[in-house]
Structures are given as structure tokens and as C-alpha cells.
Amino acid sequence: xxxxxxxxxxxxxxxxxxxxxxxxxxxxxxxxxxxxxxxxxxxxxxxxxxxxxxxxxxxxxxxxxxxxxxxxxxxxxxxxxxxxxxxxxxxxxxxxxxxxxxxxxxxxxxxxx
Amino acid sequence: xxxxxxxxxxxxxxxxxxxxxxxxxxxxxxxxxxxxxxxxxxxxxxxxxxxxxxxxxxxxxxxxxxxxxxxxxxxxxxxxxxxxxxxxxxxxxxxxxxxxxxxxxxxxxxxxxx
Numbered sequence: 627x628x629x630x631x632x633x634x635x636x637x638x639x640x641x642x643x644x645x646x647x648x649x650x651x652x653x654x655x656x657x658x659x660x661x662x663x664x665x666x667x668x669x670x671x672x673x674x675x676x677x678x679x680x681x682x683x684x685x686x687x688x689x690x691x692x693x694x695x696x697x698x699x700x701x702x703x704x705x706x707x708x709x710x711x712x713x714x715x716x717x718x719x720x721x722x723x724x725x726x727x728x729x730x731x732x733x734x735x736x737x738x739x
Numbered sequence: 740x741x742x743x744x745x746x747x748x749x750x751x752x753x754x755x756x757x758x759x760x761x762x763x764x765x766x767x768x769x770x771x772x773x774x775x776x777x778x779x780x781x782x783x784x785x786x787x788x789x790x791x792x793x794x795x796x797x798x799x800x801x802x803x804x805x806x807x808x809x810x811x812x813x814x815x816x817x818x819x820x821x822x823x824x825x826x827x828x829x830x831x832x833x834x835x836x837x838x839x840x841x842x843x844x845x846x847x848x849x850x851x852x853x
Binding site for chain 1: 743748771773780781782783784785788790829833834835836837838839840841843844845846
């Protein structure tokens with residue numbers, strides 16, 4: 627199993643540009659998550675999904691959109707990139723229950739200039 | 740809602756010395772507790788977790804954590820650290836009553852020196 631994969635690994639965007647961060651998992655997990663990690667701030671939940679067709683906002687959703695058309699894929703869309711979106715983005719997945727481990731991808735480092 | 744406090748942002752320690760990374764949480768409901776580790780330029784991976792039962796939980800690489808309900812703490816310890824333990828460690832909680840969302844602390848950078 628590849629686990630959770632993310633592309634790209636690194637990207638530089640200009641202010642106002644848009645992009646999609648890709649995330650895929652091959653563990654048949656129902657839950658998928660997007661986090662951003664900023665220095666000294668820990669991880670903040672952006673959006674999550676409990677299954678195909680179902681998504682919900684996390685703690686910091688502004689400026690982002692998600693969709694979940696399949697169990698495997700959970701892309702994160704940035705519209706009108708801003709410098710405040712410079713961060714490292716992690717995708718994760720897990721099974722249904724709150725005691726289940728979340729499995730993280732390797733991350734996407736985004737720089738908005 | 741839950742919150743997690745990791746008071747130590749950085750902990751330097753010499754190799755083979757003991758270490759304790761502190762974690763305190765706040766919650767109005769029962770929680771599950773987790774420690775995740777992030778090695779340089781990698782994603783997070785689970786180190787250990789407390790769900791129920793024995794309050795002392797152990798990882799395969801010598802770390803242990805003890806759940807203390809009265810002090811709302813879940814401190815991580817290792818009696819003798821190695822260079823390879825250098826990483827960032829995150830404490831996290833989830834609502835035991837349902838919902839899979841994790842609330843993370845701000846992380847503790849453990850730097851093991853020779």
C-alpha cells in the first residue's frame with residue numbers, strides 16, 4: 627500500500643493565482659482531512675470528509691474549497707492565493723471511529739509571493 | 740470543545756539522558772489521547788495512544804505516556820534517548836463520544852545532542 631500520497635511536494639504561487647493540492651489514499655478509509663501547519667502553531671484542520679460526497683468545514687476553512695467524489699481522492703482547492711496561505715499542507719485519512727489512528731501524507735509546501 | 744497545551748516548544752537533551760515532554764488538555768467530555776511524531780521533512784505518524792484501561796501506554800521504540808485524569812495530563816517520557824529521536828512531537832485529543840476530529844497541541848521540538 628502506498629498509504630496517503632500528496633502532490634505536488636512544493637509549489638510557489640503568485641498572489642491571486644489558484645491551484646489544487648491533490649491527495650489520495652489506498653486504505654479504503656472513510657474519513658479524510660486537510661490540515662495546515664505553521665511554525666509554532668501546530669496543525670489546524672481546514673476541511674474534512676466523512677465519505678464520498680460529504681464534506682465539512684474545520685477550524686480554518688476560509689480561502690479553501692474541497693470536494694470528495696470518490697473514497698480515494700480528496701483535493702484541496704486554493705482560490706485567489708494570499709501570502710497568509712503560505713504553509714505546509716498535510717492530508718490525512720482514518721477509519722470511522724474517534725479512536726482510530728490518522729495516517730498522514732508527506733505534505734505539500736506552498737509559498738505564496 | 741477541547742484544547743491541548745504543550746508548554747515546551749523546544750527540549751534539548753543529551754543522548755542517553757531521560758526526557759519528558761509535557762502535555763495538558765482541557766475538555767468537557769471524555770477524550771482519547773494521542774502522541775504523534777514528525778521527523779524532519781515528513782508527515783506525522785502515530786507514536787502511541789490512550790483509549791481506555793491501563794493509564795500507562797508504551798510505544799515500540801521505548802517511549803511511554805501516562806494518562807492522569809485528575810491532572811488532565813498525558814506526558815511523554817523516555818528513559819534514554821537516541822540521536823534518532825530528534826523530531827517534533829505533537830500531543831492531540833479526540834472526542835471519545837464521536838467525531839474523528841483531532842485537536843493538536845503546538846508541538847515540542849526534541850533535539851538530541853551528542
